[in-house]
Amino acid sequence: MQTVTELVMLRKAVATLRADGSTVALVPTMGALHEGHLTLMREAARQADRVVASIFVNPKQFGENEDLDAYPRQLARDSALLEEEGVALLWAPLVDEVYPEGFATNVSVGKFSEHLCGADRPGHFDGVATVVCKLFNQVAPDMAFFGEKDWQQLAVIRRMARDLDLMLPRAGAIYGVPIVREPDGLAMSSRNAYLSAEQRADAAALPATLRKAAELVAEGHPWSAIASAAREDLLESGFERVDYLDLRDSDSLKALDSDNGNARLFVAARIGGTRLIDNLPIRAAN
Numbered sequence: 001m002q003t004v005t006e007l008v009m010l011r012k013a014v015a016t017l018r019a020d021g022s023t024v025a026l027v028p029t030m031g032a033l034h035e036g037h038l039t040l041m042r043e044a045a046r047q048a049d050r051v052v053a054s055i056f057v058n059p060k061q062f063g064e065n066e067d068l069d070a071y072p073r074q075l076a077r078d079s080a081l082l083e084e085e086g087v088a089l090l091w092a093p094l095v096d097e098v099y100p101e102g103f104a105t106n107v108s109v110g111k112f113s114e115h116l117c118g119a120d121r122p123g124h125f126d127g128v129a130t131v132v133c134k135l136f137n138q139v140a141p142d143m144a145f146f147g148e149k150d151w152q153q154l155a156v157i158r159r160m161a162r163d164l165d166l167m168l169p170r171a172g173a174i175y176g177v178p179i180v181r182e183p184d185g186l187a188m189s190s191r192n193a194y195l196s197a198e199q200r201a202d203a204a205a206l207p208a209t210l211r212k213a214a215e216l217v218a219e220g221h222p223w224s225a226i227a228s229a230a231r232e233d234l235l236e237s238g239f240e241r242v243d244y245l246d247l248r249d250s251d252s253l254k255a256l257d258s259d260n261g262n263a264r265l266f267v268a269a270r271i272g273g274t275r276l277i278d279n280l281p282i283r284a285a286n
């Protein structure tokens with residue numbers, strides 16, 4: 001695996017990968033890789049001849065009081081994991097390479113960015129859209145892979161690619177990969193590393209509460225009652241705050257009060273100061 005940190009070198013390396021007509025998949029990450037990320041790499045390798053991974057802890061998507069400085073950085077370990085997965089190229093730029101002096105552009109995807117995580121993290125999805133737009137232009141991949149754990153992020157990126165006619169061959173070239181979970185159901189996430197043993201055990205209440213709520217929605221119980229009981233359950237299980245617990249259409253992300261056949265539950269909650277997110281389609285409960 002080749003690692004490049006400068007844009008001129010990236011362009012040369014991608015051209016070399018493509019020289020024999022190979023297709024190229026991009027898997028953007030912020031590093032601190034876990035099995036969820038590696039599943040994205042494997043899925044990308046199934047669909048494309050060559051996989052390019054990026055590792056960049058993007059300052060523009062962190063709010064002022066968020067964990068930019070504390071975010072885990074472990075490039076040597078991550079490189080070894082990517083090498084084992086057969087990733088061809090690692091793009092690991094420094095902040096100045098991505099945002100040189102004078103950088104002034106912001107990509108904002110309107111209403112998709114305003115609710116759910118966007119409400120609690122103002123500017124977050126502008127930061128994500130801006131960096132992903134740049135990554136698409138830098139690597140110019142045939143396809144790109146993102147996790148469904150960050151469902152809203154995937155919706156924002158797909159909307160941006162369509163709206164800006166980004167040079168992916170087709171909208172379907174942005175693949176969503178199902179959530180990879182720990183044995184107790186907790187969605188894998190780099191931020192799980194912040195949890196103490198006790199918080200980690202309590203955090204299993206998040207997927208369990210979602211599953212139970214999804215079953216009740218599928219059975220036709222009123223959403224308002226389900227939502228308040230589920231919030232109670234989370235608070236009793238050790239979460240100190242529920243940022244949101246919403247029933248929404250999976251595609252439009254519009255709020256719902258009952259299943260429309262395409263409904264999905266979305267949750268963000270905090271435990272020991274760590275903000276965890278998850279989502280689950282109602283049809284999984286049927």
Ligand SMILES: Nc1ncnc2c1ncn2[C@@H]1O[C@H](COP(=O)(O)OP(=O)(O)OP(=O)(O)O)[C@@H](O)[C@H]1O
Pocket residue numbers: 028029030031036037040145146147148149150177178179180181187188189190191192
């Ligand atoms: N459990 C998971 N299952 C599937 N995809 C995942 C999972 N966790 C992360 N991903 C995906 O990996 C990509 C890179 O994510 P990122 O590097 O932010 O990791 P993360 O574990 O989501 O970190 P964080 O704790 O910051 O949310 C994203 O497309 C994300 O959706």
Ligand SMILES: CC(C)(CO)[C@@H](O)C(=O)[O-]
Pocket residue numbers: 028029030056058061128131132150153
């Ligand atoms: C897509 C992404 C790499 C952009 O920084 C990040 O938001 C992430 O890791 O999900």
Ligand code: BAL
Pocket residue numbers: 061150153
């Ligand atoms: N995994 C999404 C990136 C973030 O939380 O900043």
